[in-house]
Amino acid sequence: MKVIIIDDEPLARGIVKEYLKSYSQVQIMAECGDGFDGVKAIAQHQPDLIFLDIQMPKINGFEMLELIDNPPTVIFTTAFDEYAMKAFEAHAIDYLLKPFGKERFDKAMSKRLWQKNDIPSALIDDVSSPESSNRVVVKKGQNIVVLPVQRIFYIEAFDDYVKIHTAEGFYLKKKTMSYFEKTLDPSQFVRVHRSFLLNLQELTRIEPMEKDNHVVLLKNGMRIPLSQSGYAKLKGVLGI
């Protein structure tokens, strides 16, 4: 069984390594100190199991998982994160609260050895870490981009993905529109249409179209359609 340990504290990785010594079938492929290394190592080694910390430099554990297409089985290791706790409770994913003992560790391992699970995207969709309201992590080719939300023009539905439009073009991300509607600040991002979530900073004008329809004109000259309910919502947020 191939295992990767991802944690920014060397001693925290050490304890997992130490506990894993009693599992002869386990082979530790890599140790990573941040999510960027984590993504690379997972792509390279295709592990069966990863131990993953949540609070890490640049991108957190949840954000790292979002960047992986077929995530392996995950055991979270974390100190104390209220939001993470809630997510775990709701989804019964295995997690180890630091500091954890060997017994607790073995229990988690025995669960993992018996059942193979895919990380349900539902888990990730429902976890809104404090960071996810002010940044979005996306992948462009091999590069990982941490995108502050202010740089997003608008988000557009695109099959199972969304297109995140910015000044540098768009990024694809496997998420739902409602995820972004829920996590982004509603006073800044408004769902103006079933397929469009608009950053209000980019709005310059609302223009009438034929009948009762309207479109929104953006600062960069683009136009995006407004649905009737979107128009009502927009008016509500703008106070007109």
Place this chain on the structure above:
Amino acid sequence: MAAKQKFLIGVALGGWWLLWASVQFFVMLNYGLAMRESAIDSIATAIVLALAGYVMVTMVKYYRLSPKNILYVIGASLALAALCGGTLHELMKHLADDENYLKSLNIILPLRLVLIWLTVLTGALQGWLWFHVKEQRQQELHTKEAEQLLREAELASLRQQLQPHFLFNSLNSISSLTMVQPELARKMIEQLSDFLRGTVKKDGNQLVTLQDELHHLGLYLDIEKVRFGHRLITLINAEANTGLMKLPSLLLQPLVENAIKFGLYDTIGEVTIRIEAKSDNGMLLIQITNPFDPATASPKSGTGFGLQSVRRRLALLFYRHDLLSINKNENIFTTTIKIPQGEDRTP
């Protein structure tokens, strides 16, 4: 409540001037003056006095009690009394027909002037008393509020010290060390205990020397270094004359914690946190710098809870809001605090 109070004050004042007019009326009758003239005189006097009193109270509202202002107020009251007395005198000359009354009008004049002056002055005094009491009550409320805020800040800073995240991660590091380096584990337990003890026993209002504060900070940094290994580098540079300068206890640790968090979680690789202390115009000046990534740092970063609570504590202790400042320069974030020394400190 306020409206009801205003109404009651109005009724009391109205009653007072009615009483004044009645008493004056009967006194004048008693001296054998005509009923019509006595009535007009009493009512007119009461109205003029009420107006003069109002002017005086309004005036003292803006002139705080001081020797210079007392002179102003006495002068103003004299002028006002002359004006009121003169007006009443002339008014009565025109309105009165009674011979007897007109004859006594000139005899009464000095008495009238003195009486009006004393009354107006009494009004001013009462106004002063009233505003003084009001101000004092407000000050009391303000003090109470400040005390409340201070307590909250203390609690907040305490919570800050005992961050569960820090504690649990430290315990986890210790747990790991017990297996590989038991000696180091024991040392870290000692450091953690010393740090916690220092945090618990210190009173947030107390001033300590910079060298004591740096010692406490050192315990914290040693623990963080065990946790983050080679990633965390700290450089502390305090000028020789600053060691005995004073600052509120437990002030630096939340700032440094903020810098570490900001630095370590916003960048990858080694992170250098610099802490520099020097004396600047008699104040203790401390600068804490950490790297950050301007491309991804959200604008909200750096206004973290740690900074807020320190800013609040400084404002409460020194009544100044300019003692903590932050500066972002390319990829370096700097927090600067200035601590007034000696007499500069408002008790």
